[in-house]
Amino acid sequence: MINENEFKVTAIKDGTVIDHVPSKQLFKVIEILGLENYNNQITFGMNLESKKLGNKAIIKIADRFFEDDDINRIALIAPQAKLNIIRDYRVVEKHRVTIPEIITGIAKCANPHCVTNHQPVETRFSARPSGSGILLTCCYCEKTTDKINVIR
Amino acid sequence: MKSLISIHDFSRDEMLHVLQRAAEFEKNPHQTLLDGKVIASIFFEPSTRTRLSFETAVNRLGARVVGFSDVKNTSVSKGETLKDTIKTVANYVDLIVMRHPLEGSARYAAEVASVPVINAGDGANQHPSQTLLDLYSIQKTQGRLNDIRITMIGDLKYGRTVHSLLQALSLFNARFKFIAPPELQMPDEYKACLRHKGLPFEEHTDLSNNIDDADILYMTRVQQERFQDSIEYEKVKNSYSLKKSMLAKAKPTMKILHPLPRVNEIDADVDDTPHAYYFEQARNGIFTRMAIIACLLIPGFSCPATAQETESKNELSKIRKT
Numbered sequence: 001m002i003n004e005n006e007f008k009v010t011a012i013k014d015g016t017v018i019d020h021v022p023s024k025q026l027f028k029v030i031e032i033l034g035l036e037n038y039n040n041q042i043t044f045g046m047n048l049e050s051k052k053l054g055n056k057a058i059i060k061i062a063d064r065f066f067e068d069d070d071i072n073r074i075a076l077i078a079p080q081a082k083l084n085i086i087r088d089y090r091v092v093e094k095h096r097v098t099i100p101e102i103i104t105g106i107a108k109c110a111n112p113h114c115v116t117n118h119q120p121v122e123t124r125f126s127a128r129p130s131g132s133g134i135l136l137t138c139c140y141c142e143k144t145t146d147k148i149n150v151i152r
Numbered sequence: 153m154k155s156l157i158s159i160h161d162f163s164r165d166e167m168l169h170v171l172q173r174a175a176e177f178e179k180n181p182h183q184t185l186l187d188g189k190v191i192a193s194i195f196f197e198p199s200t201r202t203r204l205s206f207e208t209a210v211n212r213l214g215a216r217v218v219g220f221s222d223v224k225n226t227s228v229s230k231g232e233t234l235k236d237t238i239k240t241v242a243n244y245v246d247l248i249v250m251r252h253p254l255e256g257s258a259r260y261a262a263e264v265a266s267v268p269v270i271n272a273g274d275g276a277n278q279h280p281s282q283t284l285l286d287l288y289s290i291q292k293t294q295g296r297l298n299d300i301r302i303t304m305i306g307d308l309k310y311g312r313t314v315h316s317l318l319q320a321l322s323l324f325n326a327r328f329k330f331i332a333p334p335e336l337q338m339p340d341e342y343k344a345c346l347r348h349k350g351l352p353f354e355e356h357t358d359l360s361n362n363i364d365d366a367d368i369l370y371m372t373r374v375q376q377e378r379f380q381d382s383i384e385y386e387k388v389k390n391s392y393s394l395k396k397s398m399l400a401k402a403k404p405t406m407k408i409l410h411p412l413p414r415v416n417e418i419d420a421d422v423d424d425t426p427h428a429y430y431f432e433q434a435r436n437g438i439f440t441r442m443a444i445i446a447c448l449l450i451p452g453f454s455c456p457a458t459a460q461e462t463e464s465k466n467e468l469s470k471i472r473k474t
Contacts, residue, residue, distance in 0.1 A: 109256075111255060113275050113276065114254070115234070115255065115257040115259075116256065118254055119234050119235065119254070119257075119260065120233060120235070121256075138256065139256075139259065140255070140259045140260055141255035141256035141274075141277055142158065142255075142277055143255070
């Protein structure tokens with residue numbers, strides 16, 4: 001059954017719907033997935049009602065199907081996001097994002113003395129869930145933080 | 153072991169293996185094992201003990217040293233990236249020993265270098281050869297590493313040596329006492345690590361009443377720049393100064409360690425007591441660093457459980473008895 005929110009954003013024939021994205025993180029999710037350079041149809045809605053999040057965003061990407069490794073990159077900022085795979089206007093698969101063990105190049109290290117903040121080094125963190133959030137440990141300076149500062 | 157970057161990379165057995173090798177080198181410090189090898193000693197920030205100790209270890213193994221201890225005379229001052237410096241130096245040598253002020257710089261150097269890298273200190277992060285020489289000193293003086301009662305004193309908040317030593321000794325069922333002013337207490341993450349492993353610890357602000365049951369007193373320097381209020385510093389600086397009179401009831405086997413340099417945290421009258429061990433500790437750094445370098449550069453040297461190994465264990469037990 002299609003609910004009222006689904007009607008607010010144009011349906012797609014084939015592709016991926018990313019649901020339960022916190023509204024505030026919508027544009028960061030678009031950036032992390034590199035969707036600004038994608039040429040097919042993308043529709044999105046934000047500030048939609050959500051029982052879980054209170055307020056959510058939804059992104060519909062036509063003719064695009066993601067590898068798990070790619071989509072899990074958004075787990076840092078949208079840990080409750082759900083993916084619906086659409087074929088011929090129907091949901092054929094549902095996935096949740098899972099937190100990758102290693103997160104590369106998305107977040108900035110919170111330690112001002114870390115080499116990644118002074119030299120051209122791609123950041124790398126080991127990630128683990130902590131309560132409702134995520135703890136990141138920098139693979140370089142070994143500092144752990146729950147402050148997630150997304151750079152891409 | 154390809155590089156030595158962090159004490160976290162070591163298992164308990166790997167640590168014990170390096171210590172065994174160090175004991176062998178202490179018995180026979182004049183070696184030609186690395187004849188023909190060249191080792192870079194690149195220090196992007198000042199050091200006396202660590203640099204000289206590493207360079208002595210290299211020389212005692214029969215290798216030669218190139219390097220710098222002042223970046224002013226290098227291309228770094230022209231804006232060269234760390235990656236470019238490391239990739240260039242790695243072309244010249246068989247191993248790189250590096251100290252750098254940025255945390256994580258050693259891990260990064262090891263990733264871009266084609267030769268092994270030894271971290272001789274990366275800012276406030278890690279200084280693993282210091283931890284291994286501390287373990288060697290504890291083992292050598294106490295005859296064991298298990299069930300040590302260690303009292304750590306001074307700057308427990310920022311001191312990387314106490315953090316790494318705590319993590320290493322937590323693998324050997326140690327009991328800890330932390331003595332520090334309120335501003336410089338052991339950070340929660342390290343105490344959480346001990347709780348997680350079920351290891352007991354106590355925290356105190358008073359030094360004189362917490363010496364008698366210790367096997368090891370690990371002293372660190374309380375630095376003025378750690379205090380926002382200089383009056384606070386003046387108040388506490390002498391409270392964490394160890395004097396001979398405070399050692400009257402100490403265990404006869406208790407030893408005092410300090411990563412050095414010391415300023416006023418150990419009174420000079422302690423130097424002549426049988427408890428003073430900090431200068432021997434610095435000497436142990438040579439043998440420990442010889443062991444680290446040899447394990448990285450000699451194929452098979454780091455492989456445990458050989459016939460030679462059993463022999464070296466016997467040698468180690470002989471050393472312990474002396």
